[in-house]
Amino acid sequence: MKLSTVIFLSIPALAHAYQLNNLTTYANCRSEATTAGSVVKQYHTGDLIDIKCQVSGQRVFDYAIWDKTQDDCYITDYYVDTGVGSNYVTKNCLYNGPSPGPVVDDYRYKGMCDEVDPWNFYICQCVSFVAQRINERQGIYFTNRYKGFEWGNANTWPAAARNSNVTINTTPRKGCIAQHSRSALGHVAWVHHVNRKERTVVIEQYNVVVHQYSTEVVPWDAFDYYIHLDPKY
Ligand SMILES: *[C@@H]1O[C@H](CO)[C@@H](O)[C@H](O)[C@H]1NC(C)=O
Numbered sequence: 001m002k003l004s005t006v007i008f009l010s011i012p013a014l015a016h017a018y019q020l021n022n023l024t025t026y027a028n029c030r031s032e033a034t035t036a037g038s039v040v041k042q043y044h045t046g047d048l049i050d051i052k053c054q055v056s057g058q059r060v061f062d063y064a065i066w067d068k069t070q071d072d073c074y075i076t077d078y079y080v081d082t083g084v085g086s087n088y089v090t091k092n093c094l095y096n097g098p099s100p101g102p103v104v105d106d107y108r109y110k111g112m113c114d115e116v117d118p119w120n121f122y123i124c125q126c127v128s129f130v131a132q133r134i135n136e137r138q139g140i141y142f143t144n145r146y147k148g149f150e151w152g153n154a155n156t157w158p159a160a161a162r163n164s165n166v167t168i169n170t171t172p173r174k175g176c177i178a179q180h181s182r183s184a185l186g187h188v189a190w191v192h193h194v195n196r197k198e199r200t201v202v203i204e205q206y207n208v209v210v211h212q213y214s215t216e217v218v219p220w221d222a223f224d225y226y227i228h229l230d231p232k233y
């Protein structure tokens with residue numbers, strides 16, 4: 001056989017070919033991750049759906065993950081057969097480098113204080129900012145009902161962590177959550193960096209300056225606990 005007779009077929013490959021699940025026969029793919037977004041495309045049973053990345057958006061049946069597809073539109077993951085139902089299958093569209101990521105005020109919900117974020121925390125509160133960090137930097141679908149427990153205000157996070165079998169101790173690591181209950185509702189912050197020699201942590205947080213982002217360097221023991229959602233710890 002002469003090489004010239006070999007025909008190379010080029011089949012456009014979909015990186016992650018998903019389909020609609022059996023909860024629906026069609027679903028709209030929208031300009032934004034909310035049902036208020038305009039319809040860009042409609043998928044039907046059997047259509048292949050390539051998920052480029054995922055974001056948190058409007059909750060659909062209490063489920064906030066939306067998939068950005070090959071058509072550059074967003075479909076609620078509630079109707080996609082990602083087979084997980086409770087976690088991301090690929091990276092966040094807003095991913096800003098691996099955990100702990102850069103120190104930057106990239107909070108998504110500025111100016112919407114007192115509304116509720118996609119994870120069911122009040123916007124502009126410390127818990128909402130930390131939830132954004134966990135979702136985007138750690139790729140964990142963390143909500144106010146993570147593992148079926150109510151995480152609630154920051155003062156109830158240690159109990160929720162224990163109930164959820166999430167590691168909680170007094171040793172910080174970068175990319176963990178710092179928690180204290182000195183104030184009535186407690187406080188949580190994102191640990192960006194740990195200085196073991198000085199026994200200090202560099203934290204990012206919301207609502208220490210009212211409804212604002214801030215960073216601080218504080219002694220380890222300024223916090224009661226460190227919560228390690230990463231299953232490695
Ligand atoms: C729909 O899919 C789920 C999950 O794959 C499966 O458990 C269920 O039996 C399916 N239901 C129908 C009616 O096919």
Ligand SMILES: *[C@@H]1O[C@H](CO)[C@@H](O)[C@H](O)[C@H]1NC(C)=O
Nearest residue numbers: 147148149162163164165166
């Ligand atoms: C936590 O671990 C205990 C003991 O292994 C187990 O019984 C329980 O179901 C676990 N809870 C969760 C939420 O994973």
